Every structure is written in structure tokens, then in C-alpha cells.
Amino acid sequence: MAHADTFAEFVTTRSSRLLRTAYLLTHDWGQAEDLLQTSLVKAWSAWRRIEADPEPYVRRILVNTYATWWRRRWRGEQPAERLPEPAGSEPHLDVDARDEVWRALGRLPRRQRAVLVLRYFEDLSETQIAEAMGVSVGTVKSQAAKALARLRLDESLTLEGALR
Amino acid sequence: MIDLKDLLDDRSTTPPEVSQHLRLDQVQGRIAVRRRRRTTAAGALAALIALVVVGYTVAPGLRAAPEPAVTRIPPTVKGFPKYNFGTKVVAAERTAPGVTTLTLTWLPAPTVTTYTVIEKCWTALNGGTIEVDIKVNGGPRLGGSCGGGWTSALDEQARARAARGEPIVFTMTATGYGDYDSTAGEWRTGPLPADAVLGMAVAEPVPFADYPLPSRPERLKPLDLREVIVNEGITYAPISEAVEVHSDPADPSRPQRITLLWQDHYSLVMAAQTPGVLTFAADGSDFDTASWWSYEGGHIVRDWDTADYQPLPPIPGFVRPPAGTVVTLTVTPQHFTGAWAVRLVAGKETPGRS
Incomplete structure (x- = not known):
């Protein structure tokens, strides 16, 4: 199959999942689509050289493009000073608590948010996250620990499939 | 108890209004644009080399001429x-x-x-x-x-x-x-x-x-204010409520004024057909500028965090208008010889945004 055909097939069949990842990073569907398309255009330039599954490669571009976006913007990284209160344990408060966690995720520094998205949404291991983000496994561990500490999720969140 | 995995899965469920069927066309369009740009650049370089070679070959008498070459290479x-x-x-x-x-x-x-x-x-x-x-x-x-x-x-x-x-x-x-x-x-x-x-x-x-401006092309590019605004932690008003300021078709150097109920945040998308400078004033006090230096018709995207707006560098005498007050915004153009336009999209800051 020609490279153009495999690329088209990838975009058609596989990119909807990456759009969700992009949304979890940006919290905005318009930005997510722009981020995904930008990443796909970048991936096309190296498409001929990709012999294995292209998804890890595109995901890597997506995560790094996201990181580059913040770096190039004048606002820069502005982590929140105030942290959300821990989510309550009463069932009727669960919807509010989920909103609170979602908003808190949006306030995380971007690399920390990326670590959580790659781990808990993409189900990647620490090693895979390190490869995707171009950092060491130690950095992944520390970023994940900081992210969870910021979220104060220790008691309110089920750490299903905790970071390996 | 909240399961983070479940939460992420739930929140990223693509809503039905998000269209995905055009993505391949849009990505291929972006690739084509990038290819055209590269081809144009390569073509321009090839043409430049050809001009130099032809000039050197066909007009040997000019080699010793004291006049500079016609082709200008950007320094x-x-x-x-x-x-x-x-x-x-x-x-x-x-x-x-x-x-x-x-x-x-x-x-x-x-x-x-x-x-x-x-x-x-x-x-x-x-x-x-x-x-x-x-x-x-x-x-x-x-x-x-x-x-x-x-x-x-x-x-x-x-x-x-x-x-x-x-x-x-x-x-x-x-x-x-x-x-x-x-x-x-x-x-x-x-x-x-x-x-x-x-x-x-x-x-x-x-x-x-x-500033050494490029030569003006015979045909100017049309204005296009479509641009994705990238910002987090801000809830935007619907795009249908965006305010637009356009140049006077008869005189693009004429200042334009609008009245705004000042909001927490504005994201601006601006475009101009020619080089020039736009200066923004709130109730008569200048506080921001945007400049174009080519005829490419490129966008400038700007954010005014009006809730805590701190111009860089600080502008003596400028007092930030409180949110909710009526403000006259004046857009003063300079040097333009073509159309320009500004779109302001108001937003609400979310506390603790990143």
C-alpha cells in the first residue's frame, strides 16, 4: 500500500482516539482538533520512515507539540496557587466532585497533566510515557507524584492501575 | 470515590457536534499548503540562482561594472x-x-x-x-x-x-x-x-x-479572521457575539471607535493586507499595538487579560478599566495602504487557570 494510502487510513481510522487524548490535554475541542491536525501534518513528513505502528510516533509528536505550544506563548506556565478541596465521599456530591477533579486537572502544569492523561487514559506504562514525552522514567515518576499530590486525590481517587 | 481513568474516559467522549469526517481533507490541505510554500521557496531560490547565472553568462561586460546587481538578497x-x-x-x-x-x-x-x-x-x-x-x-x-x-x-x-x-x-x-x-x-x-x-x-x-519593507504585490490577499484561539481556563462568549472592527474602505488610515462593556478577558484575532501599525486606546489611553511588516496577510492573535492586564513594558498613565464599565475602544491605524480588521471575543476568567 502506498504511503499516502496508509496515512489516509491512519487518519480515518485511528485519529479519533488521538483527538480524545488531545482534548484531555487542551480541555477544548477546537484546540484539540488543531493540535491533532498539526501533529498529523508533522507526522506526514516522516511517514515513509515509520515501519512499525505509527500511533506511538504520532502520539509523541502530539504531546511534544502541546508542550511546545505553551513554551512559545507569552503567558507561560502558571500553575495554580490554590488547590481544590478533596472530593467528598457522599454520593450526591459525586457529580460536583468529578467536576472539581476535571477542573483541577485543567490547572495542572502541562507536563504533569500529560503524564496523567498518558497513564490513565492511554494506559501507557512509565517507560512508554517516558518515550512518548522524551524524558526519563524518573521524571515521569516525579511528575506523576507531583500531579497526584496537587490534585489531592490520595483519599478520594481510586488509583486503579497505579503507576508502575 | 472517583476513578480517574473513568473520569478521563467519560470527559473525552467526543460530543456529536464535533465533526471528524473532514479531518483527512483538512490535514491533506495543510500538507499541500506546506508543500506549496516549500516549492515556492525552492522555486524562488532556483530562480534567483538562475538569474545570477544568466546574468553572469549573458552579460560578461557587466561583471566589471560598478553598479550593484538588480536582484536583492535579504541580508x-x-x-x-x-x-x-x-x-x-x-x-x-x-x-x-x-x-x-x-x-x-x-x-x-x-x-x-x-x-x-x-x-x-x-x-x-x-x-x-x-x-x-x-x-x-x-x-x-x-x-x-x-x-x-x-x-x-x-x-x-x-x-x-x-x-x-x-x-x-x-x-x-x-x-x-x-x-x-x-x-x-x-x-x-x-x-x-x-x-x-x-x-x-x-x-x-x-x-x-x-524598516526595509518588501515590495507591494499587484494583488493584495483577502482578509481572513478565521483563526483558532488557543487559551485555557477561559469561558468564551459564542463567536456570534464577537465584536469586529474594520477599516474604512475609503480610507484605511482613519481611526475606528467602538463602545464595549469591559469584560474579564478578550482574545483578539487581527489581520491586515499591508504593513502598518494598529494602536489600541481605552478611553483615550494607549495601551497596546500590533504591527504587520509584509503583504502576506498574516494573523496576529493577542490576549488581553483585562482582569489583571499588565502591559509589557508598563505604560505610564494607563489605568486598567474595571470589568463591567463602559469603555470606548479606539483603534488607530498608521501606514496602512490596504484593509485591516480586528475581531474581539470576550471571555470570562476561570480562577486558578493555567
């Missing part, structure tokens, strides 16, 4: 365009191949209030990126892939040091080369290639009258 300083987006490179350095640290020293002129740093790295390898760490006066500034740059204000302290002859020192250190290993199916950061060259430049703003 560069150590690989950086000397003039770019209204700035002029005033200091630049590039390393010899394989050298891992670059030091650039810049003594700001007394009148300089802002500066732009440009990073550029070269290697024969394709596909990957040279990874660098950058420090300013010994303090960490940022790290990541080499390329791009940033603009900063020169604070009073730095200006005072400059007045005493103390320069600003930028240090760029290469940390490796990141690339995708297609055999292993992994992205790896490896050693720096032996041919890697690091480059860095500092540019200062140039007054409009002193």
Missing part, C-alpha cells in the same frame, strides 16, 4: 535574517559543528525596552530535533527542542545594568538529539550529531520608517 547575520517582523538582529552567534555550548553576549541600547531572542540549530539529520537548555545571565530560562524564540521586556534593573556597560549573557547548551527509531518503534534521545550547529540571535525593534 543575514550568521544565518539569521537581519530584518524580521519589525526587528533587526543586533547580536548573533553560531557554534562550530559539534560544539555543545553557545554563549551570546548582548549589550542593550539605552532606548531598548523589549527584545526578541531567536533560536536556530542545524544538522544534516532529518526528522529529529536538537534538544537544548537555555539560560539567561546564568538563570534557567527554558529547555526543549531548539527552534523558535521569545520576546521579553527589558526591566529597569537590566536597563540600569546595561547603562553601566553590563551585558546580558545567553547560554544555550545542547543536551542531545531526539529522533524516532523506526526499527525499534521507539523515540530515542541520543548523542548530539557531530555536525550539529547551535545558533542564537537577539533582535531589537526597528521604527516603522526605518
Whole structure:
């Protein structure tokens, strides 16, 4: 199959999942689509050289493009000073608590948010996250620990499939 | 109890109004645009070489002529365009191949209030990126892939040091080369290639009258305000409520005024057909400008965090209008010889946004 055909097939069949990842990073569907398309255009330039599954490669571009976006913007990284209160344990408060966690995720520094998205949404291991983000496994561990500490999720969140 | 995995899965469920069926066409369109740009650049270079060769071959008598060549090659300083987006490179350095640290020293002129740093790295390898760490006066500034740059204000302290002859020192250190290993199916950061060259430049703003503008094309590009606004932690008003300010078709240099109920935040998308400068004033006090330096019709995207707006550098006399007050916004154009337009989209700040 020609490279153009495999690329088209990838975009058609596989990119909807990456759009969700992009949304979890940006919290905005318009930005997510722009981020995904930008990443796909970048991936096309190296498409001929990709012999294995292209998804890890595109995901890597997506995560790094996201990181580059913040770096190039004048606002820069502005982590929140105030942290959300821990989510309550009463069932009727669960919807509010989920909103609170979602908003808190949006306030995380971007690399920390990326670590959580790659781990808990993409189900990647620490090693895979390190490869995707171009950092060491130690950095992944520390970023994940900081992210969870910021979220104060220790008691309110089920750490299903905790970071390996 | 909240399961983070479940929450992420739930929140990222694509809503039905998000259209995905056009993505392939849009991506292919972007690729085509990029290819056209490269082809155009390559074609222009080829045409330039051809002109030089033809001129040299066909008109040998001109070789000794004292007149300069007709074709103007944009000047560069150590690989950086000397003039770019209204700035002029005033200091630049590039390393010899394989050298891992670059030091650039810049003594700001007394009148300089802002500066732009440009990073550029070269290697024969394709596909990957040279990874660098950058420090300013010994303090960490940022790290990541080499390329791009940033603009900063020169604070009073730095200006005072400059007045005493103390320069600003930028240090760029290469940390490796990141690339995708297609055999292993992994992205790896490896050693720096032996041919890697690091480059860095500092540019200062140039007054409009002193800037070498390109030639005006026969046909100007149409205005296009469609641009994705990228911001987090801000809830935007519907695009149907966006406010637009357009130039007077009969006189693009005529100021335009609108009345706004001042909001927490504005995101602006601006476009202009020709070089020129827009100055924004709130109730008569100038507080921002936007400049175009070509006929490419490019966008400028700007954010006004009006809830805590702090112009860089600080503007004496400017008082931020409180949110909810009625403000007369004046847009004053200068130097334009074509149309310009501004779209303002109001937003509400979310506390603690990142």
C-alpha cells in the first residue's frame, strides 16, 4: 500500500482516539482538533520512515507539540496557587466532585497533566510515557507524584492501575 | 470515590457536534499548503540562482561594472535574517559543528525596552530535533527542542545594568538529539550529531520608517479572521457575539471607535493586507499595538487579560478599566495602504487557570 494510502487510513481510522487524548490535554475541542491536525501534518513528513505502528510516533509528536505550544506563548506556565478541596465521599456530591477533579486537572502544569492523561487514559506504562514525552522514567515518576499530590486525590481517587 | 481513568474516559467522549469526517481533507490541505510554500521557496531560490547565472553568462561586460546587481538578497547575520517582523538582529552567534555550548553576549541600547531572542540549530539529520537548555545571565530560562524564540521586556534593573556597560549573557547548551527509531518503534534521545550547529540571535525593534519593507504585490490577499484561539481556563462568549472592527474602505488610515462593556478577558484575532501599525486606546489611553511588516496577510492573535492586564513594558498613565464599565475602544491605524480588521471575543476568567 502506498504511503499516502496508509496515512489516509491512519487518519480515518485511528485519529479519533488521538483527538480524545488531545482534548484531555487542551480541555477544548477546537484546540484539540488543531493540535491533532498539526501533529498529523508533522507526522506526514516522516511517514515513509515509520515501519512499525505509527500511533506511538504520532502520539509523541502530539504531546511534544502541546508542550511546545505553551513554551512559545507569552503567558507561560502558571500553575495554580490554590488547590481544590478533596472530593467528598457522599454520593450526591459525586457529580460536583468529578467536576472539581476535571477542573483541577485543567490547572495542572502541562507536563504533569500529560503524564496523567498518558497513564490513565492511554494506559501507557512509565517507560512508554517516558518515550512518548522524551524524558526519563524518573521524571515521569516525579511528575506523576507531583500531579497526584496537587490534585489531592490520595483519599478520594481510586488509583486503579497505579503507576508502575 | 472517583476513578480517574473513568473520569478521563467519560470527559473525552467526543460530543456529536464535533465533526471528524473532514479531518483527512483538512490535514491533506495543510500538507499541500506546506508543500506549496516549500516549492515556492525552492522555486524562488532556483530562480534567483538562475538569474545570477544568466546574468553572469549573458552579460560578461557587466561583471566589471560598478553598479550593484538588480536582484536583492535579504541580508543575514550568521544565518539569521537581519530584518524580521519589525526587528533587526543586533547580536548573533553560531557554534562550530559539534560544539555543545553557545554563549551570546548582548549589550542593550539605552532606548531598548523589549527584545526578541531567536533560536536556530542545524544538522544534516532529518526528522529529529536538537534538544537544548537555555539560560539567561546564568538563570534557567527554558529547555526543549531548539527552534523558535521569545520576546521579553527589558526591566529597569537590566536597563540600569546595561547603562553601566553590563551585558546580558545567553547560554544555550545542547543536551542531545531526539529522533524516532523506526526499527525499534521507539523515540530515542541520543548523542548530539557531530555536525550539529547551535545558533542564537537577539533582535531589537526597528521604527516603522526605518524598516526595509518588501515590495507591494499587484494583488493584495483577502482578509481572513478565521483563526483558532488557543487559551485555557477561559469561558468564551459564542463567536456570534464577537465584536469586529474594520477599516474604512475609503480610507484605511482613519481611526475606528467602538463602545464595549469591559469584560474579564478578550482574545483578539487581527489581520491586515499591508504593513502598518494598529494602536489600541481605552478611553483615550494607549495601551497596546500590533504591527504587520509584509503583504502576506498574516494573523496576529493577542490576549488581553483585562482582569489583571499588565502591559509589557508598563505604560505610564494607563489605568486598567474595571470589568463591567463602559469603555470606548479606539483603534488607530498608521501606514496602512490596504484593509485591516480586528475581531474581539470576550471571555470570562476561570480562577486558578493555567
